[in-house]
Amino acid sequence: MKTLVVGLGNPILGDDGVGWRVAEEVRRQLISILTPALKGAGHTVDVECLSLGGLGLMEHLIGYQRAILVDSFKVDDDPGSILILKLSDLPNYSAYHTASAHDTSLQNAIELGRTMGADLPEDVEIVGISTRRVYDFSEELSQPVADAVPFAARIVTDLIEQVIKRAEEYQRQE
Amino acid sequence: MTQRITIDPVTRLEGHGKIEIFLDDAGNVANSYFQIPELRGFERFVVGRPIEEMPLLTNRICGVCPEAHHMAASKAADAVYKVDPPRAAKMLRELLYSAFYCTDHTTHFYALGGPDFVMGPDAPVAERNILGVIHKVGLEIGGKVIQMRKYGHTVVEMLGGRKVHPCSSIPGGMTKGITEEQRKEIEEMGHWAVDFAQFSLELFNEIVLGNQAYVDLILGDVYTHHTYYMGLVDENNKVNFYDGKVRVVDPNGAEFIKYEPKEYMNHIAEHVEPWTYLKFPYLKNIGWKGFVDGIDSGVYMATPLSRLNASDGMATPLAQEEYDRFYKTLGGKPVHQRLATHWARLIELLYAAERWLELVTDSEITSPNVHTKPTEIPTEGIGIVEAPRGTLTHHYWTDERGIVTRANLIVGTTNNYAPIQMSTKKAAESLIKNGVVNEGLLNMVEMAFRAYDPCFGCATHSLPGQMPLEITIRDADGNPVEVLKQFC
Numbered sequence: 001m002k003t004l005v006v007g008l009g010n011p012i013l014g015d016d017g018v019g020w021r022v023a024e025e026v027r028r029q030l031i032s033i034l035t036p037a038l039k040g041a042g043h044t045v046d047v048e049c050l051s052l053g054g055l056g057l058m059e060h061l062i063g064y065q066r067a068i069l070v071d072s073f074k075v076d077d078d079p080g081s082i083l084i085l086k087l088s089d090l091p092n093y094s095a096y097h098t099a100s101a102h103d104t105s106l107q108n109a110i111e112l113g114r115t116m117g118a119d120l121p122e123d124v125e126i127v128g129i130s131t132r133r134v135y136d137f138s139e140e141l142s143q144p145v146a147d148a149v150p151f152a153a154r155i156v157t158d159l160i161e162q163v164i165k166r167a168e169e170y171q172r173q174e
Numbered sequence: 175m176t177q178r179i180t181i182d183p184v185t186r187l188e189g190h191g192k193i194e195i196f197l198d199d200a201g202n203v204a205n206s207y208f209q210i211p212e213l214r215g216f217e218r219f220v221v222g223r224p225i226e227e228m229p230l231l232t233n234r235i236c237g238v239c240p241e242a243h244h245m246a247a248s249k250a251a252d253a254v255y256k257v258d259p260p261r262a263a264k265m266l267r268e269l270l271y272s273a274f275y276c277t278d279h280t281t282h283f284y285a286l287g288g289p290d291f292v293m294g295p296d297a298p299v300a301e302r303n304i305l306g307v308i309h310k311v312g313l314e315i316g317g318k319v320i321q322m323r324k325y326g327h328t329v330v331e332m333l334g335g336r337k338v339h340p341c342s343s344i345p346g347g348m349t350k351g352i353t354e355e356q357r358k359e360i361e362e363m364g365h366w367a368v369d370f371a372q373f374s375l376e377l378f379n380e381i382v383l384g385n386q387a388y389v390d391l392i393l394g395d396v397y398t399h400h401t402y403y404m405g406l407v408d409e410n411n412k413v414n415f416y417d418g419k420v421r422v423v424d425p426n427g428a429e430f431i432k433y434e435p436k437e438y439m440n441h442i443a444e445h446v447e448p449w450t451y452l453k454f455p456y457l458k459n460i461g462w463k464g465f466v467d468g469i470d471s472g473v474y475m476a477t478p479l480s481r482l483n484a485s486d487g488m489a490t491p492l493a494q495e496e497y498d499r500f501y502k503t504l505g506g507k508p509v510h511q512r513l514a515t516h517w518a519r520l521i522e523l524l525y526a527a528e529r530w531l532e533l534v535t536d537s538e539i540t541s542p543n544v545h546t547k548p549t550e551i552p553t554e555g556i557g558i559v560e561a562p563r564g565t566l567t568h569h570y571w572t573d574e575r576g577i578v579t580r581a582n583l584i585v586g587t588t589n590n591y592a593p594i595q596m597s598t599k600k601a602a603e604s605l606i607k608n609g610v611v612n613e614g615l616l617n618m619v620e621m622a623f624r625a626y627d628p629c630f631g632c633a634t635h636s637l638p639g640q641m642p643l644e645i646t647i648r649d650a651d652g653n654p655v656e657v658l659k660q661f662c
Contacts, residue, residue, distance in 0.1 A: 010234055011234065012219065012231065012234045013234075050338065051234065051240075051338065051339070052338065054285070055281060055285065055320075055323060056323075056338070059320075059323065059324070059327070104285045104286075104303050104304050104305075105303075108303050108304060108305055109304075111305055112304055112305055112308065112316050112320075113320070115305075115308065115313065115316060116313070116316050116317050116320055118320075136215045137215045137216045137218070137219035138215070138219065
């Protein structure tokens with residue numbers, strides 16, 4: 001089981017960089033999640049930080065069975081609020097990086113990739129953090145968004161653990 | 175009664191990338207405002223950082239064209255240190271850039287601009303995307319698009335050190351060269367890219383030029399403006415993406431000015447409007463006359479179509495043939511019809527692929543001499559490249575230690591802000607008559623700005639690919655009387 005965690009965003013654009021911060025935190029915690037036994041059983045988790053959407057993002061997901069995207073969101077919730085959803089739920093929300101003005105949406109890109117026979121994750125989960133300041137260049141997150149980073153990272157690591165557990169149960173049943 | 179119509183991307187970026195149309199008492203378009211979001215404070219953000227960091231940092235301004243910022247910043251940093259990179263380094267940069275162009279232009283044509291034509295401008299929006307294209311034209315197209323992107327990414331990674339956000343171009347040249355083995359691999363991919371570009375032009379020929387309704391749409395008045403055109407040219411006035419002088423031709427196609435990048439401030443000024451943060455660049459020596467075209471208006475355009483108009487041709491043989499056919503078909507130079515930009519983009523795709531092959535087969539490309547050590551005291555420098563969506567200028571001032579004290583950037587889309595404004599207004603004018611809003615408004619307005627391939631945020635910010643739009647028509651009291659929606 002190969003899982004990819006992608007932090008999406010622009011690390012020099014204030015709160016827009018929150019996806020990267022969460023992904024970096026997840027990367028630090030991976031060692032405690034992926035025990036040697038799990039690795040021996042073929043579970044791998046890769047973590048990437050990207051500033052992509054659409055086709056470019058889809059191309060990074062090829063070869064993974066599961067993907068978790070962490071992205072900044074623009075919703076009416078208070079900054080720092082965390083949303084957990086599936087990619088298929090997206091039209092109801094507005095993820096910043098899962099779509100692109102310069103190519104196609106991630107959903108379309110994944111459908112295209114599958115049509116072309118690419119091995120793409122069945123499930124794409126999204127952890128979104130509601131943001132405030134995303135138009136001013138800065139390497140700093142605003143306080144409520146920065147405060148959300150450890151919680152969002154915990155959600156991502158929980159999702160990874162759940163996925164691994166599910167996979168193991170499935171294998172046992174087989 | 176004044177009506178107010180708002181065209182707004184509804185799923186993201188509230189209040190940005192928004193079009194507001196105001197109608198007069200007779201119900202015709204009085205004015206239209208296209209607001210593009212502007213990211214603030216970049217000039218302030220870079221102050222206090224070393225100049226050699228700029229090619230890496232400015233990469234991050236844009237998630238769509240980091241390679242363009244990487245190159246413009248590197249060239250500006252060369253100029254800051256007054257250092258001339260070795261020939262092999264310049265070729266490697268241009269090779270990387272050509273591969274990037276192939277990827278970017280391919281994506282735009284197949285995923286964005288092309289579907290309007292392949293599927294037809296009246297096709298439901300759910301079909302006007304790359305999936306619609308492959309369903310209509312065949313599965314193999316999707317595979318080819320993915321293959322082209324893969325090859326482009328591979329070359330960028332080999333030369334640039336990273337697949338996204340290259341990091342190998344530094345003041346004075348490149349951090350590394352390529353081996354003969356890598357050269358061969360890049361050459362092989364280059365041959366494939368040339369074939370793919372030719373295939374794309376044939377497809378355009380068959381589907382678009384073979385359909386009189388599309389040709390009429392391209393040649394129609396709705397998307398026509400007689401402006402000045404800008405583009406980088408080499409010593410023979412042929413299109414070049416990486417280097418050369420900036421050439422501007424007037425609406426009749428005559429050369430208005432040709433200048434060195436370092437002289438840009440003598441020729442370009444920026445107009446400010448109260449309703450947007452973004453500035454409108456114009457030709458200083460003509461002057462700002464408002465959102466109007468013609469030889470007396472300083473409005474210019476910088477896009478694939480502009481580059482073709484501003485040049486005397488393409489520097490590679492196959493692209494030159496297409497260039498000749500382009501002007502022959504569309505009635506001579508310059509071409510003012512904005513929708514022809516899609517065709518121009520494909521001619522540039524072919525040029526980029528041919529140039530890729532030309533550079534990778536140069537006997538000096540594997541030279542280990544890829545860096546000239548900067549020895550001068552840094553001061554000030556300007557770097558200009560052609561980004562896929564327009565002329566990109568980076569200008570830095572530093573102290574004697576090379577620490578940036580001031581920066582000025584004019585990005586691709588900014589050049590075209592005034593023409594985009596004019597095109598969206600004209601599209602609205604043609605479809606709103608006496609208070610009656612034609613349902614084709616959304617599509618036509620979308621097509622108007624899509625030709626320019628605008629970078630709304632010039633950052634990793636992104637609007638949904640199929641640009642969901644909403645038009646709200648309000649009466650004088652602000653009550654919505656009609657809502658037109660279009661979702662992806």
